[in-house]
Amino acid sequence: MKKSLFLNKNFKILWTSQILQTLANTLLTISVMVNVYKQTNSVLDSGAVLALTSLAGFLSNLYAAKYINSFHTLALLRVVGWSRGVLTLILGGLIVTHFTFSFILLLIVLFVLNFIGAWYAPARMSVIPLIVEKKEYIRANGSLSVVNQILLAGLWGGGGILILIISPFAMILLIMGSFFVSGFLIYKIKLPHKDTTLTVKKKAQPLWSSIYKSPILINITIMDFFEALANAIWSSALLLAFTHDVLGKGEDWWGFINASYFIGAILGGLIVVYLSRILEMKMGYIIALSGLSMGLFTFMFSTTSSGILALIFCLLMGPLYQIRDTCQVTVLQDIIKQSELAKVTAARNIILTPWTGVTYLIMGYLGDMLGVKLVFILAAALYCGSAILALSSKTLRNYNIKTVTEQESHSIKA
Incomplete structure (x- = not known):
């Protein structure tokens, strides 16, 4: 180690x-x-x-x-x-x-x-x-x-x-x-003999007990709800409609926009690896600022009619969201007791997986009712709302990998 x-x-x-x-x-x-x-x-x-x-x-x-x-x-x-x-x-x-x-x-x-x-x-x-x-x-x-x-x-x-x-x-x-x-x-993975947290022998606690005990975990889960709804705009149907109706481009540009985000996400992963020491000191702020930046670039993306600018904005969103996502996973691993981590992850997925499916229906309906451009603007507002929630939470805002507040440590790892 x-x-x-x-x-x-x-x-x-x-x-x-x-x-x-x-x-x-x-x-x-x-x-x-x-x-x-x-x-x-x-x-x-x-x-x-x-x-x-x-x-x-x-x-x-x-x-x-x-x-x-x-x-x-x-x-x-x-x-x-x-x-x-x-x-x-x-x-x-x-x-x-x-x-x-x-x-x-x-x-x-x-x-x-x-x-x-x-x-x-x-x-x-x-x-x-x-x-x-x-x-x-x-x-x-x-x-x-x-x-x-x-x-x-x-x-x-x-x-x-x-x-x-x-x-x-x-x-x-x-x-x-x-x-x-x-x-x-x-x-082939060999763990130190002292690690006994892999098997939990005590009686299992209710599924949600580890979530509602933690202010940080509650805030992150609520943020995920906001962002899941915002992320629905990047589904194939809505993005294709935006490419046709707003940008006036065909399926080839739809593919280019998808590819630009993947490239950005890859760059974001590399940034995390090489700048980890800087990011880990201000992870709460990084999560919030990434959300604000996502909102800004999504708004700029939604208001442009230039295919080139759309590609650039989408490329810039990739690293930001990847950094935010990696920081969030790291926070969860740090604040949750290791023996509870798999259970809490699965419990969060119970909520977020069906909600993600519902978001496609919601945004698809709003796209038909309001127009695809307004739906993208709404998504930009949701990203900003998620960031504001992160900034309004003192425990999350000031969080870094090296220090955990006494309250959080007691409620999660006790």
Whole structure:
């Protein structure tokens, strides 16, 4: 634990495992969607893949929030990887045989696969404080985030081409192998013998007890509600409508705008890694100022008719939001007791996951009623409102990684 982050063997193993999980999970989603569409020639059936993934994640978090502390975290991460590998093989058999058994059976296997997979993120988040020194939290989260963004940008951009080049059987083997190796790598993580917080033997407390005890956690969760609603403007439908109606551009510019945000997010992750010492001293202010900047650039984005300026504004938003997101994750890891971290993460997901789905409906409705430009202006106001909430909270505003107020420390870590 005295070593530099990138000389930390445990962290490098977790980092590699995360890469393999993201690779396998994204390729699996793309592959299933494409093959379902080929076999059924139905957009509805293909879209059901994403809907089923979201439903499985929501229901999984309901159970994870209550029971995840009953499992040894590293063992849980291994089982998730290996179980998803086995289920991918079954899913691949159904795809290769062109759903000979049943399309319903394929959806059932897909549901179970994603239900199990939703346990990975909360468990992985709770492992970081065990293998990384507190002063390295923000760099660790930033480096995990940047590689995740690079993979998502590349796979969603080129995954369709990859599926055309590689046979379905070979693709299934690649996905299955990635899941298995991911689980095997977790087996190689070695923790100090004194770390006993991985298994919680005491009676589980109510799901929300750790949230309502913490002013910082309550504020961050409320901010997430505001920002989830604001983030809905970047959905494919609203952004495409903005590109057509406001910018007067076609689908090619819609793709450019999406790509510019991904590039910005990657740059943001790199900034976090290289400026972590500066950011960790004023994380509360960074979270608030990132929100204000997001509001400003979103407003400028919504009022421009220039495609070039829209690209620039979107590019600038990427780093800001990535920095804010990484700082927020770091704050959560620092204020929440490690044995409660996975449970609290899952509990927050129970609230935020369905709310995110509702936000698309709300913003889509407002887009039809008020016009897409006004919806983007509304989103800018929501980002600013989130920032004002952060600034109005003394405990969050003055928060930094090196000091936690006595009240917060008692309420969260006692």
